[in-house]
Amino acid sequence: MKQQPVMSMSFSSKRSSLPSKISSRTRPDLCPSSELVDKALGYLSILTGTATICTLIGLQVVLIPSAIAAKLGLTSNWFNNKSRIENQRRNTKGSPLIEKKNISNTETGSLTALKTLSARSTTARVGINPDYLAPKLMGKLSLYGKGIIGSYFVSQIYLQMAKWHFDLTKRFIADQIVLLFSRWGVMELGENAYLQCRTCWIDDCLETFLLKHSNIDDASMDQDLESIYSANGRMDANVNVVALGSGYDTRSYRFSKYFKAHFFEVDAIGTQVSKRKALEDAHIPEGSTIFVSCDFTSENWLNKLIQCGMNPDLPTFLIWEGVTMYLKSKVVKQTLHLVGSKLGKGSCIAFDYLDSKWALSDKIVKMSTKAGEPFQFGLHGNEANDLIEKTDGLSMLEHEKRDDVVELYLPKHYDGRPVGFLGDFGGFILAGR
Numbered sequence: 001m002k003q004q005p006v007m008s009m010s011f012s013s014k015r016s017s018l019p020s021k022i023s024s025r026t027r028p029d030l031c032p033s034s035e036l037v038d039k040a041l042g043y044l045s046i047l048t049g050t051a052t053i054c055t056l057i058g059l060q061v062v063l064i065p066s067a068i069a070a071k072l073g074l075t076s077n078w079f080n081n082k083s084r085i086e087n088q089r090r091n092t093k094g095s096p097l098i099e100k101k102n103i104s105n106t107e108t109g110s111l112t113a114l115k116t117l118s119a120r121s122t123t124a125r126v127g128i129n130p131d132y133l134a135p136k137l138m139g140k141l142s143l144y145g146k147g148i149i150g151s152y153f154v155s156q157i158y159l160q161m162a163k164w165h166f167d168l169t170k171r172f173i174a175d176q177i178v179l180l181f182s183r184w185g186v187m188e189l190g191e192n193a194y195l196q197c198r199t200c201w202i203d204d205c206l207e208t209f210l211l212k213h214s215n216i217d218d219a220s221m222d223q224d225l226e227s228i229y230s231a232n233g234r235m236d237a238n239v240n241v242v243a244l245g246s247g248y249d250t251r252s253y254r255f256s257k258y259f260k261a262h263f264f265e266v267d268a269i270g271t272q273v274s275k276r277k278a279l280e281d282a283h284i285p286e287g288s289t290i291f292v293s294c295d296f297t298s299e300n301w302l303n304k305l306i307q308c309g310m311n312p313d314l315p316t317f318l319i320w321e322g323v324t325m326y327l328k329s330k331v332v333k334q335t336l337h338l339v340g341s342k343l344g345k346g347s348c349i350a351f352d353y354l355d356s357k358w359a360l361s362d363k364i365v366k367m368s369t370k371a372g373e374p375f376q377f378g379l380h381g382n383e384a385n386d387l388i389e390k391t392d393g394l395s396m397l398e399h400e401k402r403d404d405v406v407e408l409y410l411p412k413h414y415d416g417r418p419v420g421f422l423g424d425f426g427g428f429i430l431a432g433r
């Protein structure tokens with residue numbers, strides 16, 4: 001018999017439905033309410049989008065000499081990290097990391113983590129994403145990783161142009177491009193719409209978890225966090241908050257302003273080193289966050305956390321954001337098993353998954369493999385429910401799909417169309433014990 005979870009079944013959506021939160025994320029004032037103006041902005045977006053893309057393509061010329069030098073092995077960057085991994089793969093059979101050709105463990109770190117940070121940064125800069133530290137952090141990083149001379153400036157110019165494009169047209173250029181290609185069944189999500197929904201949803205789950213463990217009375221729970229903080233000061237929550245595959249996640253720095261809890265970040269060594277350097281450059285204090293380096297494919301993240309001082313008996317909130325798609329099904333199941341069997345009562349894990357129908361199609365697997373971080377995991381139909389149902393000790397607390405998150409987290413055009421592009425991407429799951 002499966003045990004019932006300690007948390008109430010709808011604990012995250014309760015707080016995400018606070019009216020002040022909904023309006024700060026869906027910003028009813030953002031888009032024009034008239035069809036005519038919206039259409040005009042749509043046409044304008046073709047002009048500004050073309051200008052942005054042409055500038056970006058033009059600027060690639062600046063990067064060519066450095067990219068060639070890197071390819072020849074004269075400098076260290078993404079290209080030769082990829083070829084270095086290829087060499088290791090030929091020489092070393094059976095290492096799980098090398099088999100997967102995952103660049104997260106190299107000195108470049110994860111490029112998809114940079115992409116997700118840049119999408120959070122863009123949505124924060126247009127005023128809808130709660131990750132206010134993302135623009136500061138992205139301001140110190142290049143979308144190309146390290147080592148290509150000039151790439152930092154090209155990235156920053158692109159990000160600024162993408163922001164102007166949005167300000168003028170209320171459209172995200174990256175999402176518009178994906179939408180264009182989605183007609184041929186390529187992707188089911190634009191990075192800005194997806195990251196906006198994912199950040200907000202996980203923030204809500206985490207906030208509720210921390211409040212529930214902070215001795216805040218039920219009446220206060222109905223207020224927004226700033227008001228609760230004004231009345232109570234920094235709240236004590238004797239719980240762990242662990243970001244697994246943290247990338248450039250900033251929650252431990254944002255939430256430690258309100259809560260005294262035990263914050264941990266676990267990631268591949270390459271990404272982690274690059275992030276800590278960016279934090280230092282951006283003058284974002286790490287606070288009491290404990291950084292744990294781990295390769296999920298060959299190491300036990302829980303043992304590593306315990307070695308670094310985590311008390312597994314405390315209720316633990318695990319953020320597992322944007323990671324499952326890069327892991328083998330076996331590794332995903334092992335992680336869920338550890339949460340269900342080894343962590344304190346009241347623990348839970350929040351994660352997203354992609355729909356395997358599109359994410360594991362040949363085209364997408366090829367694309368993601370070329371980028372150095374191949375998609376390997378996805379779920380379709382009832383498989384998500386089955387996965388949690390079959391994990392001893394875990395129960396489904398929330399399972400959000402496209403329509404729920406669009407409603408709560410995306411601004412809308414005059415006709416109800418959400419800003420950005422979000423199709424049937426997969427789902428968000430909160431599972432707890």
Ligand SMILES: C[S@@+](CC[C@H](N)C(=O)[O-])C[C@H]1O[C@@H](n2cnc3c(N)ncnc32)[C@H](O)[C@@H]1O
Nearest residue numbers: 104110112113116245246247268271295296322
């Ligand atoms: C798409 S990024 C997501 C980062 C972050 N959670 C976010 O949402 O912005 C995937 C993250 O998983 C990490 N990762 C991928 N494969 C890994 C592995 N085998 N071991 C440890 N971390 C891994 C990468 O370093 C990267 O930080």
